Amino acid sequence: MSDQDRLDNNVDEPTGTEFVGHEWDGIRELNTPLPRWWLWTFYASIAWSAVYVVLYPAWPLVKQATEGTLGWSSRGELVDEMNAADLARQGTFERIAATDISQLSADPELMGQAIAGGAAAFKQHCVQCHGAGAAGYEEYGYPNLNDDDWIWGGQLEEIEYTLTHGIRWDGSDDTRISFMPAFGGMFDADQVDALVSHVQSLSDSGAANASGAQLFSANCAVCHQAGGEGDQAQGAPALNDAIWLYGNSKANIRQQILYPRHGAMPGWSDKLDPVTIRMLAAYVHSRGGGEVTQIDPEEVDEPAQVAVAERSDGRR
Ligand code: HEC
Ligand code: HEC
Numbered sequence: 318m319s320d321q322d323r324l325d326n327n328v329d330e331p332t333g334t335e336f337v338g339h340e341w342d343g344i345r346e347l348n349t350p351l352p353r354w355w356l357w358t359f360y361a362s363i364a365w366s367a368v369y370v371v372l373y374p375a376w377p378l379v380k381q382a383t384e385g386t387l388g389w390s391s392r393g394e395l396v397d398e399m400n401a402a403d404l405a406r407q408g409t410f411e412r413i414a415a416t417d418i419s420q421l422s423a424d425p426e427l428m429g430q431a432i433a434g435g436a437a438a439f440k441q442h443c444v445q446c447h448g449a450g451a452a453g454y455e456e457y458g459y460p461n462l463n464d465d466d467w468i469w470g471g472q473l474e475e476i477e478y479t480l481t482h483g484i485r486w487d488g489s490d491d492t493r494i495s496f497m498p499a500f501g502g503m504f505d506a507d508q509v510d511a512l513v514s515h516v517q518s519l520s521d522s523g524a525a526n527a528s529g530a531q532l533f534s535a536n537c538a539v540c541h542q543a544g545g546e547g548d549q550a551q552g553a554p555a556l557n558d559a560i561w562l563y564g565n566s567k568a569n570i571r572q573q574i575l576y577p578r579h580g581a582m583p584g585w586s587d588k589l590d591p592v593t594i595r596m597l598a599a600y601v602h603s604r605g606g607g608e609v610t611q612i613d614p615e616e617v618d619e620p621a622q623v624a625v626a627e628r629s630d631g632r633r
Contacts, residue, residue, distance in 0.1 A: 334348060371385070372385050372386055372387045409427070410592050413431050413592050413595055414591065414595070418595055419473055419474050431596045432599050434600075436600050438593050439451065443597070450463070455562070456561070456563055456564040457563075460562055464560055466554075466560040471602070471608035472609070473599065482584045482586065483585070486583050486584045488583065489586065492584060493552055494552075495540070496577070497540065497573070498577070499576060500512075501575040509571055509574055509575070510571075512570075512574060513529070513567050516529075516533070516545070516556055520565065541555075544557055563578060
């Protein structure tokens with residue numbers, strides 16, 4: 318067969334398939350049909366997309382996409398999921414709200430749920446100051462919450478109070494408040510040095526100093542107590558242990574005597590609901606050093622009633 322004959326022949330002999338009709342340098346394209354399985358898959362996906370466009374949101378319009386006859390939306394799905402989670406939590410929330418905080422640890426299961434809820438809220442609201450492990454930042458005045466050294470009190474209800482009203486926070490009239498005076502104008506340099514030595518000696522990290530001890534009992538013991546035990550009612554930290562807000566070097570202590578910092582924490586009552594605050598208190602209390610409630614029914618009842626009153630005005 319000549320070349321011309323082959324070109325005229327519109328069928329590829331070995332395969333029996335027709336040519337499309339193009340030719341480049343003697344190479345010709347066969348018109349091979351699409352495999353049947355491929356075609357059917359293709360038609361099926363066209364049919365599926367047609368159905369999908371009718372049922373679900375599909376075509377973007379100016380403001381939103383076409384809605385679809387099922388009324389589904391990703392936002393709606395999220396809302397449904399959140400409602401379901403809320404319902405599941407609600408029971409726990411209500412029980413925590415209804416339990417006097419000083420009695421919370423008497424119900425280990427509920428306490429466990431409160432601690433878990435508090436741990437989650439802590440990650441969101443507290444780590445930027447107290448650190449991910451709640452160990453705080455010594456020398457910067459962000460206290461470690463894992464130890465059993467409490468500035469303002471470590472019983473569940475005391476922690477709840479601290480969280481609700483904050484520390485030196487102008488958002489609450491009931492905030493934890495006290496101010497260490499600046500003693501700069503009051504003592505000369507030698508007196509300050511003597512005081513610094515005495516403060517260090519309280520935690521066995523410096524030599525005893527008689528004149529420092531005298532100045533301390535006259536000026537400082539009213540808040541920090543004679544032996545530096547501290548006083549939670551005034552938020553005066555203990556000075557006789559190894560735990561420091563601002564550090565225990567001579568320079569750190571001198572700094573505090575001359576220019577007290579007056580560390581502040583915002584209260585959480587305007588950001589968080591009372592149950593979340595209660596769960597946070599449970600979490601902080603669980604971090605190693607929470608104190609057990611002292612039995613004094615009069616005092617114990619009070620914070621619980623405050624919490625109930627706040628709940629009844631519509632907040633959970
Ligand atoms: C903006 C920084 C900041 C944030 C955020 C913050 N804190 Fe504090 N927190 C402080 C400071 C500063 C103090 C110490 C104040 C002082 O000198 O008495 C403190 C003290 C506390 C105390 C008192 C400790 C004691 O020994 O009595 C507790 C409890 C506490 N924080 C828990 C929390 C929890 C729970 C959160 C999250 C809801 C939180 N904090 C978020 C700065 C912060
Ligand atoms: C009115 C109560 C009050 C008096 C009086 C007072 N302090 Fe304080 N002191 C505090 C408070 C409250 C803090 C908490 C720190 C802050 O945020 O300022 C503090 C903190 C300190 C600290 C830092 C502790 C740490 O953990 O880092 C030192 C040191 C200290 N005081 C020493 C003294 C000395 C020395 C005197 C006497 C010359 C004195 N204070 C008098 C209330 C008092």
